[in-house]
Amino acid sequence: VLVTQPLFQNPTGATLAPARRPEILAIARAAGAFVVEDDFARRLVHDDAGPLPAPLAADDPDGTVVHVCSLTKVTSPSLRVGALAARGPVLERLRAIQVVDSFFVPRPLQEAALELVGSPSWGRHLAAVATELRHRRTALATALGGELPELALPHLPAGGGSLWLRLPGGGADESALVSAALRASVAIAPGRPYFCAEPPAGHVRLSFAAVSGAAEIAEGVRRLRTAFDGLLGG
Numbered sequence: 001v002l003v004t005q006p007l008f009q010n011p012t013g014a015t016l017a018p019a020r021r022p023e024i025l026a027i028a029r030a031a032g033a034f035v036v037e038d039d040f041a042r043r044l045v046h047d048d049a050g051p052l053p054a055p056l057a058a059d060d061p062d063g064t065v066v067h068v069c070s071l072t073k074v075t076s077p078s079l080r081v082g083a084l085a086a087r088g089p090v091l092e093r094l095r096a097i098q099v100v101d102s103f104f105v106p107r108p109l110q111e112a113a114l115e116l117v118g119s120p121s122w123g124r125h126l127a128a129v130a131t132e133l134r135h136r137r138t139a140l141a142t143a144l145g146g147e148l149p150e151l152a153l154p155h156l157p158a159g160g161g162s163l164w165l166r167l168p169g170g171g172a173d174e175s176a177l178v179s180a181a182l183r184a185s186v187a188i189a190p191g192r193p194y195f196c197a198e199p200p201a202g203h204v205r206l207s208f209a210a211v212s213g214a215a216e217i218a219e220g221v222r223r224l225r226t227a228f229d230g231l232l233g234g
């Protein structure tokens with residue numbers, strides 16, 4: 001099984017290059033493997049992203065890809081409703097496992113989800129999220145560029161809720177920065193758990209989605225600057 005996030009990967013925000021899409025499907029087919037496409041960020045697109053690539057599952061006529069998505073991030077942490085799309089024998093197997101494991105999604109949640117996505121305001125909600133995410137991403141990238149130019153931003157994502165930053169070589173150590181940030185009341189995620197092997201450099205993931213607004217982002221970056229200076233003894 002290959003688990004992949006072709007669109008706005010967490011944590012980098014990267015999107016799979018068009019040429020790699022058929023390559024992945026061909027390798028999976030040749031190996032008799034399944035591809036689990038975690039499409040969790042499709043509805044976290046920013047409003048300056050341009051047209052999105054279709055899910056990998058759209059190019060898969062024979063049931064190699066299992067497509068997974070969810071309403072949770074774009075609505076509420078308590079709306080735990082997701083969707084799984086598969087075809088062929090894998091669908092039958094997954095259906096059987098799901099009946100055993102979870103029986104069904106609670107009926108009130110199903111009704112709430114249906115009412116939400118069927119309501120005339122659903123499109124407006126998605127558009128508002130896309131605009132707000134772009135504002136917050138821009139606020140964070142701008143604040144970092146001004147206050148913390150030492151942290152490199154290799155890719156400005158057009159979707160998702162975080163930025164992935166590389167720490168300067170020979171400078172502050174990643175876990176020390178995460179701890180110093182926490183002492184300054186800023187929660188950032190260390191990069192190391194995202195690597196299977198030894199990371200090429202220290203990284204941190206900064207989330208901008210769950211904040212009250214641009215002012216909180218600016219304040220968070222100021223505190224991160226202080227934490228960073230403390231580590232460097234500056």
Ligand SMILES: Cc1ncc(COP(=O)(O)O)c(C=O)c1O
Nearest residue numbers: 005010038040070071072073082
């Ligand atoms: C890559 C990835 N897939 C899936 C999820 C779960 O998404 P949800 O909260 O919509 O269930 C997350 C949550 O952070 C994620 O980062």
